[in-house]
Amino acid sequence: MTLAQLCLLVACVLPVACAALAKSKGFGKRRRDGGFDNHSPREWLATLQGWQARANAAQANSWEALPVFIAGLFVAHQHQAAQGTVDMLALGFLAARLAYIGLYLADLASLRSLLWVAGLAASVALFFV
Template identity: 55%
Template sequence: MKLAGLTVAYWAVVAASLLPIGCAWLAKSGTFSKPRRDGGFDNQHPREWLARQSDWRARANAAQANSFEALPFFIGAVIIAHQLGAAQVRLDVLAFLFVVLRVLYIMMYVANLATARSLAWTLALIVNIAILFV
């Protein structure tokens, strides 16, 4: 299936590529209106500001890093599957499932549900490997 010339799997790549941005926004949310001296976001030194965060903000930032780490394998798997002529519907479903699992992973990470987070991460990895063999 195609939308605007891209398959659902390619749209899933777009969605997965935006997840780190969503995590960064989440980590910084609610701090833009605060002055820096009161703990508000410091756009002059964003990495240092993020390094000082704790609790759910720190976990959102860690989820951002992990989301970037997961991207190359997913993008590569989708491209390889397309080039090898994978069954498009299966590929689309698996790619969509990968994104859903990564969203769940982020939610579980931010909520500090470590076991559920690890399960979502593992399932997403398995789905990503399955994309290569579809």
């Protein structure tokens, strides 16, 4: 497995990790006591506030960022790009996404947006290597 493939695997797990963070408030509680409602998960998630609401938003954005990254890796592979370059761009994407999620949870919107752009730039760069 290449480093870029490992980054892809981690990137695919990030939205699930964000979802777990968002839902953590409701784990271990009964639904009638405000615990997570698996019968109506979207409605329950819509009631969240603070960092847990931001974790849910980070989950959605992580799903949205994933297709461009996957496509970039696919194109780089088709072009037989230098593996070291692909690995570094994949690491850059993953680092940007991890920092993005941390900044989202911390409610640092301007810095978060910069990291979003960095992650997108790494994904787009994969198309041109």
